[in-house]
Amino acid sequence: MHALRFALTLLAFGLISAAAFAKPVTEADLRKHVEILASDEFEGRGPGTEGERKTLAYLESQWAKAGLKPGARDGSWYQPVELVxxxxxxxxxxxxxxxxxxxxxxxxxxxxxxxxxxxxxxxxxxxxxxxxxxxxxxxxxxxxxxxxxxxxxxxxxxxxxxxxxxxxxxxxxxxxxxxxxxxxxxxxxxxxxxxxxxxxxxxxxxxxxxxxxxxxxxxxxxxxxxxxxxxxxxxxxxxxxxxxxxxxxxxxxxxxxxxxxERISSNNIIGKFAGRKPGSGAVVFMGHWDHFGICRPEGDEDRICNGAVDNASGMAVLTEVAKRLGRAKFDRDIYFVGTTAEEAGLIGARAFAADPAVPLNQIKIVLNVDTVAIAPKGAKVAIIGRGKTDLDAEVEAVARKLKRKIEPSTDANSFLQRQDGWALTEKNVPALMVGGSFADLGKLEAFLKTDYHGPNDEVVDTLQLGGAAEDADLHVELGRYFADSRKYKPKKAEKGTGE
Ligand SMILES: [Zn+2]
Missing domain, CATH: 3.50.30 (Glucose Oxidase; domain 1)
Incomplete structure (x- = not known):
């Protein structure tokens, strides 16, 4: 009680922002989204299917509740991505x-x-x-x-x-x-x-x-x-x-x-928080909403690849991060991009990079969130893309503020080209994946060797969301840091030329 009253006083004097009160993300917060996105009703979220329609409708309603506005170039929520x-x-x-x-x-x-x-x-x-x-x-x-x-x-x-x-x-x-x-x-x-x-x-x-x-x-x-x-x-x-x-x-x-x-019309979903200082750049949160859909032949007992870990978990994290960032205003624009057809080779991310909602040279950082329901609470923070940008020290400082320990090795970079951020890295836009799932590669490999990309990547009682909840809090803080033009000042020679 005391702590709260003290905080309210600080708030009244404008000493800390409202976002500081953003409640920590809980496992239950995330599980609620994962249970819906990875339900059989969503049919494994195959691009161009009824599963896509349900997935995008759900994300749009959740993101709108978070205060996001349509962020695609044409003023809608959607960037069309044509597939065959x-x-x-x-x-x-x-x-x-x-x-x-x-x-x-x-x-x-x-x-x-x-x-x-x-x-x-x-x-x-x-x-x-x-x-x-x-x-x-x-x-x-x-x-x-x-x-x-x-x-x-x-x-x-x-x-x-x-x-x-x-x-x-x-x-x-x-x-x-x-x-x-x-x-x-x-x-x-x-x-x-x-x-x-x-x-x-x-x-x-x-x-x-x-x-x-x-x-x-x-x-x-x-x-x-x-x-x-x-x-x-x-x-x-x-x-x-x-x-x-x-x-x-x-x-x-x-x-x-x-x-x-079969020609397929699919979509990236893009939401935006407009910043207070137009022209000061943008922060992009990214994650793929798609998975393999109905992936087994007729007659099989379980035909749906639900993709609970890959990547309903990431979309759950993005959604909860958006709800918390939406409580305050920031200098820079913040985009949330749900990509399609990642599983077919980062296609939605490549479509975004080819025709971005915000000029690539305006993007200060892309934070991709994928396959986060792996690590338990207390996991170290790994960076996929470590050493590839000049942002590592600042990301680590934000993580340490949350009492997270840092995994210093570059081992997680073995996944660099296997995640959507790569489509931006290829265009010299600083893109990282930050979190616990890629800190303990033993646990990750165990998943990759078993349930990964099969019907068993589904909602089970033992679904591990402890680390994902901490990673969600970390992404809220990363968003607050990189969207603040007084806190994060890019070096003179920017890497993100977008060329
Ligand atoms: Zn996958």
């Missing part, structure tokens, strides 16, 4: 050698078209080894051919072409009619098959160019090349040199590929 989902339906592949139909004794082949129907006959088949030279250029003549590409790495490949996907894109751009990847040691055929059958989502502005893409196993290549009178091992060995320009397989192929192609 593709999966294989039926494919007929027929190889011919000197006019004779070949019989291949393997069905380790999966093809997906850019459009629902793709039909072409008499395509020459070309093996291109690793696909590019030491400069990352396509040197084989791949135009209007079906191309087989090794997914495995080669010593000579430049860094950006270590990724088989980037090499496939280069072949598509060079005019290949179809690019079929030969699975290898890094990712074997079952891994690719699972990926393709999961009907992955792409962002329309970055959609692929090629008409058909696919994957085959090395066993399939042995069968195919042998049937054509060749030797797969020799062919493969010849491709180890950087100047390999491809080898015709002496085959032509007829393709008839039917695919499931």
């Amino acid at each position: 989902r593709r999966g294989p339906k039926q494919a007929n592949v027929q190889f011919f050698s000197k006019g004779d139909k070949l019989r291949i004794v393997s069905d380790d082949i999966l093809l997906v078209g850019k459009e629902a129907q793709f039909k072409s006959s008499g395509l020459p088949a070309l093996f291109v080894g690793h696909g590019v030279d030491a400069q990352g250029k396509v040197i084989a003549d791949v135009r209007s051919k079906l191309v087989f590409l090794l997914t495995d790495d080669a010593d000579y490949l430049p860094a950006e072409m270590k990724s088989a996907r980037n090499r496939r894109n280069a072949l598509d751009e060079a005019g290949a009619a179809a690019v079929v990847m030969v699975s290898g040691e890094q990712f074997d055929f079952p891994v690719y098959r699972r990926l393709i059958l999961s009907r992955p989502v792409s962002w329309v502005p970055k959609d692929r160019k090629g008409n058909v893409e696919g994957v085959v196993s090395p066993q399939y290549m042995v069968a195919l090349v042998t049937a054509a009178g060749g030797d797969w091992d020799k062919l493969r060995a010849a491709a180890r040199t950087p100047d390999y320009a491809g080898q015709s397989l002496g085959l032509s192929v007829n393709l008839d590929v039917e695919s499931d192609v």
Whole structure:
């Protein structure tokens, strides 16, 4: 009682702000949101589904209650994000050698078209080894051919072409009619098959160019090349040199590929607290609202990937942080961004970075919140992005004020590219993930190896929200600090150029 009266006196004299009275975030506060967002009724929050509609309606109502105003560029709550989902339906592949139909004794082949129907006959088949030279250029003549590409790495490949996907894109751009990847040691055929059958989502502005893409196993290549009178091992060995320009397989192929192609209109949700000092910059809180939706086939007992930890927990934290920050006014604008399609590769965050609600060079800090229901109370504070900005010392000072201990290592940076903040880091905007979940990587790995991205990441009695509640309080304080132009003064040479 005394303490409260004393505080009210200070408030009356304007010595401390109303936000200082923001009640600590409790586990119950967070659990209430997680139970709704990760309920079966929300169907696992798949982009473009009824689950998206319910999720965004819930967040909009909660964020409006917190005092947030619509923050998207068009004055609404929503930034549209156009997606396309593709999966294989039926494919007929027929190889011919000197006019004779070949019989291949393997069905380790999966093809997906850019459009629902793709039909072409008499395509020459070309093996291109690793696909590019030491400069990352396509040197084989791949135009209007079906191309087989090794997914495995080669010593000579430049860094950006270590990724088989980037090499496939280069072949598509060079005019290949179809690019079929030969699975290898890094990712074997079952891994690719699972990926393709999961009907992955792409962002329309970055959609692929090629008409058909696919994957085959090395066993399939042995069968195919042998049937054509060749030797797969020799062919493969010849491709180890950087100047390999491809080898015709002496085959032509007829393709008839039917695919499931679904265009999806999804959304980022964006709310804003307008600052008192326009032009003094912005603080951006971010978290992905999406998860995998109905992720298991009909007949399975539990078909919904509810994403309680990943990332209903993060949206719960953002919502409670907004409710507390909404009690006071700050110098800088504060944005809350709920991104879509993080699970498909940070797509919503990339869409925000490409067409931001606030110019990127105005953003003083992005604080991403993802997968926070891991650590118990008392966890140390780790920073994903440690050493990448000049903000670590200030973030740590805010955490210490709350009696949090600091995890000094950079181990959590192994997750740097696996979280939405990366889409901003890539554009030189200071973006961090701060909290306890990434301080004890043993606990995090235990989750990643079990319930992660499966139907068991759901609301259970043992859901750990102790650390998340402390992280929520920490984010309230971080918001108050970085939105205050007297407290946080960016260094002269700002890193966030947005260029
Ligand atoms: Zn995830």
